[in-house]
Amino acid sequence: MKRSLRLFSIWLFAVAFAVSSIGFATLASAGVSPQEKKLVRAAKKEGAVTLINPLFSDRTAKRMQRVFIKRYGLGNSFRLNNIRKGTGSTVATVRQEIKAGKFTIDVHLVSAPGFFHAAQKKKKAFAKLDSAHWKDNVELVEKAGQYHNYPYVVTPLAYTFQPVWNSSCPGMKNINVSSYADTVQPALTGKTISPDITKSFTYTNTVISLIENGVNMNAIWDKLKATKPIVEFRTEPKIQMVIACERPFDMHNLSGRVYQNVLKKPGLAKKLKIGYYKEGQVLLGNQAAAVKGGPHPNAGKLLVDFLLSKEGADVFVEGEAIYSFRKGYTAPAAARPYLLDLSKHKLLGLKDWVGAQKKFKKVRGEWIKRFK
Amino acid sequence: MKNTTTTIQPNIEPQSRWRGYITTENIVTSLTSLIIFVAIILPLFWLVVSSFEVLDDMGFDTEWGLGNYYEVFQGRVIRKAFFNTLMISTGTTVLATFLGVLLAWINARTNCPWRDKIEPFNLIPFFLSPFVGAIAWHNLAAPKVGFLNNIARAIFGIESHIMNVDNIFGVIWVTGIFFTPLVYLFVVGSLRRMDPSLEDSARTTGASLFRTTMSVTLPLVTPAILSGAIIVFVTSAGEFGVPFKLGAPYGWDTLTTQIYSKAVGDDANHYLGAAMSMTLAAITGVLIWIQRRIIAPREYTTVTGKGFRPNTIDLGRWKWVALGVNLFYIFVAVVLPLICLLIVSFHPVWEGRIIPADLTLWNYKKILFFWSPESIGIATRGIINSFILAFSGATIAMILSILISYMIHRTKGFGSTMLDFLCVIPIGFPGIVLAMGVLVTYIKTPIYATLGILLVGYITRFFPYGQRNISSIMLAISEELDQSSRMAGASWLTTLRRITIPLLKPGIFAGWILLFVIFLRELSISIILYSVGTETLSVGVLYLADFEGDPLTAALAIVQTIILLGCIVLFRKVAGKEALTA
Numbered sequence: 001m002k003r004s005l006r007l008f009s010i011w012l013f014a015v016a017f018a019v020s021s022i023g024f025a026t027l028a029s030a031g032v033s034p035q036e037k038k039l040v041r042a043a044k045k046e047g048a049v050t051l052i053n054p055l056f057s058d059r060t061a062k063r064m065q066r067v068f069i070k071r072y073g074l075g076n077s078f079r080l081n082n083i084r085k086g087t088g089s090t091v092a093t094v095r096q097e098i099k100a101g102k103f104t105i106d107v108h109l110v111s112a113p114g115f116f117h118a119a120q121k122k123k124k125a126f127a128k129l130d131s132a133h134w135k136d137n138v139e140l141v142e143k144a145g146q147y148h149n150y151p152y153v154v155t156p157l158a159y160t161f162q163p164v165w166n167s168s169c170p171g172m173k174n175i176n177v178s179s180y181a182d183t184v185q186p187a188l189t190g191k192t193i194s195p196d197i198t199k200s201f202t203y204t205n206t207v208i209s210l211i212e213n214g215v216n217m218n219a220i221w222d223k224l225k226a227t228k229p230i231v232e233f234r235t236e237p238k239i240q241m242v243i244a245c246e247r248p249f250d251m252h253n254l255s256g257r258v259y260q261n262v263l264k265k266p267g268l269a270k271k272l273k274i275g276y277y278k279e280g281q282v283l284l285g286n287q288a289a290a291v292k293g294g295p296h297p298n299a300g301k302l303l304v305d306f307l308l309s310k311e312g313a314d315v316f317v318e319g320e321a322i323y324s325f326r327k328g329y330t331a332p333a334a335a336r337p338y339l340l341d342l343s344k345h346k347l348l349g350l351k352d353w354v355g356a357q358k359k360f361k362k363v364r365g366e367w368i369k370r371f372k
Numbered sequence: 373m374k375n376t377t378t379t380i381q382p383n384i385e386p387q388s389r390w391r392g393y394i395t396t397e398n399i400v401t402s403l404t405s406l407i408i409f410v411a412i413i414l415p416l417f418w419l420v421v422s423s424f425e426v427l428d429d430m431g432f433d434t435e436w437g438l439g440n441y442y443e444v445f446q447g448r449v450i451r452k453a454f455f456n457t458l459m460i461s462t463g464t465t466v467l468a469t470f471l472g473v474l475l476a477w478i479n480a481r482t483n484c485p486w487r488d489k490i491e492p493f494n495l496i497p498f499f500l501s502p503f504v505g506a507i508a509w510h511n512l513a514a515p516k517v518g519f520l521n522n523i524a525r526a527i528f529g530i531e532s533h534i535m536n537v538d539n540i541f542g543v544i545w546v547t548g549i550f551f552t553p554l555v556y557l558f559v560v561g562s563l564r565r566m567d568p569s570l571e572d573s574a575r576t577t578g579a580s581l582f583r584t585t586m587s588v589t590l591p592l593v594t595p596a597i598l599s600g601a602i603i604v605f606v607t608s609a610g611e612f613g614v615p616f617k618l619g620a621p622y623g624w625d626t627l628t629t630q631i632y633s634k635a636v637g638d639d640a641n642h643y644l645g646a647a648m649s650m651t652l653a654a655i656t657g658v659l660i661w662i663q664r665r666i667i668a669p670r671e672y673t674t675v676t677g678k679g680f681r682p683n684t685i686d687l688g689r690w691k692w693v694a695l696g697v698n699l700f701y702i703f704v705a706v707v708l709p710l711i712c713l714l715i716v717s718f719h720p721v722w723e724g725r726i727i728p729a730d731l732t733l734w735n736y737k738k739i740l741f742f743w744s745p746e747s748i749g750i751a752t753r754g755i756i757n758s759f760i761l762a763f764s765g766a767t768i769a770m771i772l773s774i775l776i777s778y779m780i781h782r783t784k785g786f787g788s789t790m791l792d793f794l795c796v797i798p799i800g801f802p803g804i805v806l807a808m809g810v811l812v813t814y815i816k817t818p819i820y821a822t823l824g825i826l827l828v829g830y831i832t833r834f835f836p837y838g839q840r841n842i843s844s845i846m847l848a849i850s851e852e853l854d855q856s857s858r859m860a861g862a863s864w865l866t867t868l869r870r871i872t873i874p875l876l877k878p879g880i881f882a883g884w885i886l887l888f889v890i891f892l893r894e895l896s897i898s899i900i901l902y903s904v905g906t907e908t909l910s911v912g913v914l915y916l917a918d919f920e921g922d923p924l925t926a927a928l929a930i931v932q933t934i935i936l937l938g939c940i941v942l943f944r945k946v947a948g949k950e951a952l953t954a
Contacts, residue, residue: 050904057919058748083904084919085636092640093903095431096815104821104903118430198449199637230538232621236919244724244922246517261921265721265730358429372449372623 032072033132036305040072042298048079049299052094053109054087055159055286057260060319067315068306080303086234087201091115094291098125101293106300109156109288109307111202113147114357116287126152126289129301133308133326140325145349146285155285156307159322160340161195161206161252163275169245177275180215183251184223193241193250194224196233197367202284203233203252207363208356209282209348217363221370224251231371243268255338256321276340280348283323397864401783404775405791411832412797415809422646422812431641440647450648453625457609457652460543460619460626464608467548469601472555473590475698480563481571481589483684484694492944494698497705498553499940501893501910502546503613504929507917508709509546510617511716511926513537517724519712542618543626547611549705551604558600562593568683581685602663606656610802612896613910617917627652628804628896635808635900642808649805660800710933717926735927739912748920751928753905754912755935761823761908762891765830766838766884772831773838773883778872781846782854795836803896806833811900821903829897834890841883842876849875885943889936909935 032040043049056064061082069078085093087110094108098119119125129151141148141155148155163177171191177183183192195203211217230247232238239257241247255274262269288307290300306312313324317331321338324331331339350356426439444450475494479487497505512519513535521533537545570592574584590597615626625633627648634645687694716722718731737744742752776795780788798806810829819825853875857867873880895910902911909932916925 052904058750059746062745081904084915086918088640089636091431092636092642095640096642096811099432100815100820102816102820115431118432122430122432199633230622234918236921237621237917240722240922244517244722246514246724261721264921268721361429368448372452 033305035130035132036072036302038130039298039302039305040074043072043296043302044074044078046296046299047077048081049106049296049303050081050083050104050294051107051109051303052083052085052090052105053286054085054090055109055157055256055320055322056082056084056316057319058082060316063319064312064315067311068303071306071309071311072302078299087111088199091201095119097291098123103291103293103295105291106294106296107288107290107303109286111158111205111284111286113285113287113353114201116149116153116289117147117354120149120152120289125292127292127294127297127301128152129154129290129304131305131308133305136327137308137325139327141285144283144285144325144347145351146283146325147287147350147353148285153287153289154304154308155287155325156304156312157316157322157324158283158285159254159256159320160281160283161203162255162281162340163249163251163277164239164242164253164255164258165249165273165275166242166245166271167273168271169248172248175249176273177249179278180210180220182275183249184220184227186227188249189227191247191249192224192227192229193238193247194229194231194371195252196231196371198364198372199233204360204363205284205350205353205356206252206282207367208359209350210279211363212351213280213348215279218366221367225370242272254321255340259321259335259338274338276345278346280346281340281342282348283342285325285349395864400775400865401779404772404779407772408776408791408794411828412794415806415813415832416797416801417809418812419646419649419805419809422643423650425643427641427643434643440644443644444647444651449625450627450630453627453630454651456540456615456619456624457627459540460547460615460624461605461609463541463544464547464551465601465605467544468551468604468608469555469597471548471552471701472600472604473559473593473597475552475701476556476560476563477585477589478694478698480560481566481685482687482691482694484687484691484698486695487698490695490698490702492940493702493706494556495553496702496937496940497550498557499889499893499936500550500706500933501613501895501913501929501936502550502611503617503895503910504713504893504913504933505550505705505709506543506546506614506617507913507922507925507929508712509537509542511722511922512708512712513542519715522725537618538622540619540624543615543624546618547608547614549701550614551608552701552705554604554607555597555600558596558603559593562596563589566592571685581687599663602659606659606800609652609656610804610896612802612804612899613914616914628802631804631808632899635804635811642812645808646812649802649808653801653805656802657800660796664796710930713926713930713933716923717930719923722922722926735924736931738924739916739928739931748916748924750907750915751912751924754907754909754915754928755931757823757906758892758909761826761830762888765827765834765891766887768827769831769835769838769887770842770880770884772835773842774868774873774876774880776835776839777842777846778868781843782851795839798833799836801833803829803833803894804900807897807900810897821906823906826898826901826906826908829901830891830894833897834887834894837890838883838887841886842879845876845879846872882943885939889939889943892936892939893932 061080065080068080069075090108090110091112094105095115097103097105131154134150134154137156146155146158163183165172165175165177167173167175171187175187197203197207207217235253235257238250238253239261242250243261258272258274288304290297290304294300310326310329313326313329314332316322317324317335321335323339323342423440424436424438425434426437427434478484479491513521515521515533515536515538518535520535524530524534536542571584571588574588610628612628612632615624615629616632619626620629631645631648634641634648715726717735719727720730720732720734738746738748739751741747776791780792807829810825810832814820814825814828819828853871854867857871862870893910894908895914898908898911899914902908907915913925913928913932916928
């Protein structure tokens, strides 16, 4: 009896060893770095990770969960919880958790350099990262003039606001927009949606960047006001207005919104047009950080690194048609028609992403004078 | 002997006195008072404190000062939002009062055909979500793509539009028709209780129907009209969903949309939000005080001790006009929005017109089939969470309501007056304001980011509705029944269980279902307090509107409306036919 028990134990040990070896071999073959491997076991034990961001749809989040679990062998019970709120809403949530010292969030991903800088400087709010993939991103991040604060805050992705319009709506057939001057043409009177810069970091940063690069926004706003635009800031309700011809031209929307609606109804691809601004496309890098004190610290760091990896980039680029900063990265075919060839466009950043926040009041004040 | 007695007495007396205090009744009532005190006062206390903290540009450090209040009164956007709020509340009050009084008069004082059958439908908008109503009306009457405008253009060949709800008038229109039942409920009872001989006297002296109504009928029910109007003013000042959909995107921000923006928006500043909340609370608080202390006590003066037989005014052929008015109200407040939402919900992408080839049930699959890989988690979770919150919230709130009503009406001390006062406070605070206080208070506790914090918010804000329901019945039950039970040796708990609660049963059921319905459609509190996994039905609707587009939003709105209508049917069945006939 004792002998059989011993034999059984040895057999069990051998099987366990074999399974774990296969697991690690799988990790190695999937190009998982030693830094990631260090985090995998603990992450698996933690069983979940919670990401807050303004970008990832349910569809993208579900796909991300699948790829994340598969890449690191985290097991089917592992959960990637995706909280999607507005840009400022995510900041407000994380800020209040940091101030209260009570955490439900592991990873924060949003375009808010001022917040990330202040949170780290004043509260040491983010965990130190040891990323294997940051080196593949940092060059383009810096070249594009984006904010980062590695080893605490990285910048895995970006988006840019573009003009979007519905060519099938009355009076829109011959509209083409490739500059800010085009947005204020009389033909667009009563047809335009203008972004509400008082409710958005990213619109405000876009305006500040344009001003820094010599664009006279006050003059554009004066002319824009004459076209009687409505003011809205959420991109999905805006694209709905464009699709329904309620307001067929939106100055600042995301090509990803067009893409997602085309997925729902392919016929829209012919109607919805995406332009660009020759004055420059302001690239809005989204920062990511693992919140110190988060309930799943290792899974949080692992997720940040995943966002910097090719597999991570494939998920969010395919799902949202946004830009990865990975060097030499080729976007999945489905998303490609909705992404600008950045090498052919004038890209703008900000001289000082953190300092820009101090300009918010003044810039918004000018806008409020005209539109509120 | 004498000496023995005097030496024992001092030892026994204090003990028995303490024992006298430590009774089940005192323990339960004291605990309830404590819970109510903590639940109401603590969030408001933190809100007041927060309003004096001024946040720096980077959003982490604060210093004490009056800067937030300076910003509230000097800031152009907030000042405008303040005036918009006043205009919307005033307009809504005028519209809802006009419609509410008219419908109440038609149903209570005239011989309008089928009024008994129609009356419950007049109250349905009260149970539905105004936010959903706003979504529907946007699709009905947006200037370029609204159904009604499209139909008008097709029929009359006009190029412009006949109606535009994407402005302050749209907010007033939608809020007004949804709050009409509030005035109706206040007025219809008084009209029914009114002595008709007063009207008869006027008619016999030669006054016309119009003159009699204006100079006799309405003045007699003025306190009820004013009470209803004030409640509508206060509720519409705190309304978030309608201005969020129809006002803010078109330049008509209100205090609630600004508070929302300050609480969780891009320029989030809880402290400034708290100061704005205090301003809104001050307005609503004053009005509630006026309603409670000055107007409400006068409401019974129209009821005389003299017996009378209720009769109705014969409208002649005008009775068909009265019927038309009533049916028109139900059509615009319930039927039309529902039809519109249904149509939108059957399209994958809404292009502003019906495309028969596109019609699909795909959106319903996405929001209902939680096992489907295509499902949208926030929608399916929202349905489940709302049911959990509504069921547990209504139950806890009704238990509290029974205990509090008992304490107010059966124990006559300072405590009962205090409790009565505490129960009024949440009515005066808009949900979004109270939610901010709850968030600040409980963020460091284990209930933060759980359904528990939503439950606390819901109960704190809405339990007075249940308590008023119970109180009104308790006032009608003689105290002698309780006293007899106690005299016969029953404990307080036994008396409550076997005498008081059975007598209150209809009120308990009615109050429970009322709260259940309110919790199912609640938005203002949920939007501030929800977190991952604790999204509610209304949060789901807002989320879909923000991130997924009109058809999915319409589909979830339809699901929410069907659930609410189902609850109303259940409400009628459980609470009796009279429950929805005021």
